[in-house]
Amino acid sequence: MPTITVEKISKTFGTTKAVNDVSFEVNPGEIFGLLGPNGSGKTTSIRILLDIYKADSGRVDILGGTMDEEKKNRIGYLPEERGLYQDVPLETCLVYLATLKGMKKAEIMNKLPGYLEKFDLAAHKKKKVKELSKGMQQKAQLIATLIHDPEVIIIDEPFSALDPVNTQLVKDLLIEQRNAGKTIVMCTHQMNQVEMLCDRIVLIHNGRVLLYGGLQDIREQFSTNEVLINTGNGLPGALPGVLEIRDEGTVKRLIPEDGVTPKQLLNSLVSAGVDLKTFEIATPTMDEIFIKVVQEDENPHE
Template sequence: MNTIVVDHISKTFGETRAVDDVSFEVAQGELFGLLGPNGAGKTTAIRLILDIFKPDSGTVAILGGEMTEAKKDRIGYLPEERGLYQEIPLERCLTYLASLKGLTRPQIRQRLEPLLEKFDLVDHRKKKVKELSKGMQQKAQLIVTIIHQPELIIIDEPFSALDPINTQMVKDMLREERNKGATIVMCTHQMNQVEELCDRLVLIDRGRTMLYGELNEIRRRYASPEVIVRTLEPLPAVINGITEIVPQNGDYKLSLAEGVRPNDVLGELLSSGLTMEKFETALPTLDEIFIDVVQGKTGRA
């Protein structure tokens, strides 16, 4: 069963079409990437999914149907711009927000302690939220997102304001939540994080879907006809089916002639008696695909 089904949703604010006929599905238990440059409509899409806004057209099904008040307790949400009550002590703030997710006082006490320890906030629990650093506030907000053990976690830019150590900790936490069975939607413009964590993704630009599918499948789809090779012996100047040979970091990048498959090249190299140390198809990074799609508008959703 899919946890989220977004079906042709559109949303216009005044003259701006923030989301334009976007569709995608998030399967149960997967870590899904919602990507796009700044101002692409990612946050609006999330707000439509969370029923903060109603779409002008199209439908959203979440956890098996329309959003209800009861379902809100099964969802954890980390908004892009972090919001916590600044004037009250951290522990009171976290307790209040957790209680709004339906947790009882004893449940909160039991779950908050290990989370505060895990996020290194135990010593700051009595401090007012405004006295905490930006990174600490972000970690506190992550506690609010997961303390009620939600089935669906939606997090908007989870790594902004975090140092490398905390970034790694959040990555581990996301993997851990997924392993426990939670479905996670991660909204970001940091492609390397998506590459590392996500199974599938949708890329939105100017409100429209530009790319949608499994990460590796997308990379293969965007692969240019090139192979990377490294051999013990020097390469011959001319190889059948190869139009150009370019040295690259101790390897060679070979451009394939039209109609030539990487397997043909591998066969050709082996038959000429070369000892192969490395042979791989040159898959583009998600960053390259992102720039290509957003600048070149060559989306293939």
């Protein structure tokens, strides 16, 4: 049973239709990518999901029903617009935010030191939040999102402002949470992170759903029979079944004729005596799919 069901939600602000008939489901134990260009309606969708905005039409079910005050304690939210109380010590700020998630003081004091250690913030807990670097504040906000052990985690751009070490830390943490059966909705523009972490995605543009489904399924849906190769020697001028050869720097892309499979291309290369170092089916990256789908939506007649 899905943890989150979004069914045909729409929302208009003045004359702008921010969200238009958007539907998706998110299941327990998965990381779900909510993708889209800036201003596409992602944040509005999340705010409707969290009952900050009311949808003009449609329905949202979360944790087995409509949103209520009790359910707020079971959700962790890291908004795009980061915010912590600046003029208070880090520890005070995190304790306060955790109490608002229904945690008892003793429970907080039991769990908080572990999180501070994990995020390398223990030495800074008495410092005012405004004295911490942007990356440190980002990690502190992640602690506030996770400390109450939420069943649903909604995170908007979790890797912004993080260095590679901390990015890896957060990635490991998200995988750990997914393996623990948590439901995670992640908004990000970093498609490489989507490829590494997301099980399923929805791509929204101009408030409408353009893509929705499993990550692998979508990539396969957009894949062609093109292959990428790396050779020890040169390539013959013509190869059977190959329409075009493109030099892409360290690799060469072979574009096959219609109906020619990668397997047939491999046979052609071997028959032609090409010294193959690598042979890879050119599955499109999420970046490529994102750009292609969004551009096609913007210029449907091109």
